[in-house]
Amino acid sequence: GEDVEQSLFLSVREGDSSVINCTYTDSSSTYLYWYKQEPGAGLQLLTYIFSNMDMKQDQRLTVLLNKKDKHLSLRIADTQTGDSAIYFCAESETDKLIFGTGTRLQVFP
Amino acid sequence: ETGVTQSPTHLIKTRGQQVTLRCSSQSGHNTVSWYQQALGQGPQFIFQYYREEENGRGNFPPRFSGLQFPNYSSELNVNALELDDSALYLCASSPGQGIVEQYFGPGTRLTVT
Numbered sequence: 001g002e003d004v005e006q007s008l009f010l011s012v013r014e015g016d017s018s019v020i021n022c023t024y025t026d027s028s029s030t031y032l033y034w035y036k037q038e039p040g041a042g043l044q045l046l047t048y049i050f051s052n053m054d055m056k057q058d059q060r061l062t063v064l065l066n067k068k069d070k071h072l073s074l075r076i077a078d079t080q081t082g083d084s085a086i087y088f089c090a091e092s093e094t095d096k097l098i099f100g101t102g103t104r105l106q107v108f109p
Numbered sequence: 110e111t112g113v114t115q116s117p118t119h120l121i122k123t124r125g126q127q128v129t130l131r132c133s134s135q136s137g138h139n140t141v142s143w144y145q146q147a148l149g150q151g152p153q154f155i156f157q158y159y160r161e162e163e164n165g166r167g168n169f170p171p172r173f174s175g176l177q178f179p180n181y182s183s184e185l186n187v188n189a190l191e192l193d194d195s196a197l198y199l200c201a202s203s204p205g206q207g208i209v210e211q212y213f214g215p216g217t218r219l220t221v222t
Binding site: 004035041042043044048088090092094095098099100101102 | 144152157214216
């Protein structure tokens with residue numbers, strides 16, 4: 001079955017880069033997504049990548065996709081305290097998104 | 110442009126009761142999906158509605174049901190509530206069938222006691 005795995009926790013210093021990793025199992029996924037969730041809030045769509053792309057850059061965010069290894073990463077440049085949140089990786093399957101359990105990013109001064 | 114809205118924000122119910130959660134999709138979006146997010150977990154897909162018809166369903170029992178109205182707003186109904194139904198219920202809308210871009214509302218926090 002489908003499964004998306006992420007590490008649970010990441011701690012970085014303000015100004016450094018953060019890299020959040022994800023592995024997925026469904027090789028037929030057309031799109032892969034990154035969502036951000038702040039405490040008590042819904043999910044904010046950060047970015048997504050089409051499965052035939054290797055990289056996508058959007059301002060401070062860089063998404064890398066290794067389709068052979070089914071590995072997705074999100075790099076946040078110049079991480080700020082406002083980036084502290086839970087980040088979810090998701091893969092698409094027909095009519096639904098399959099989410100990982102989320103990576104909690106903590107940014108310290 | 111108004112985003113996805115959900116009501117109520119919080120809800121407390123007793124085991125065995127029934128609950129209805131509501132969602133208004135983003136303007137121009139005709140597809141609505143519902144997800145359940147248990148504490149410390151990622152969201153789990155419940156079902157999707159496209160133009161008032163159910164368009165896919167996750168691994169949830171029949172006591173989870175839904176509706177979509179002509180204005181594309183939607184309801185999630187849960188009968189015979191169980192303690193494990195306590196979760197954040199998220200609604201997401203997208204501009205067409207399929208899910209290239211899916212935008213989430215703030216969620217309804219349901220507590221079952």
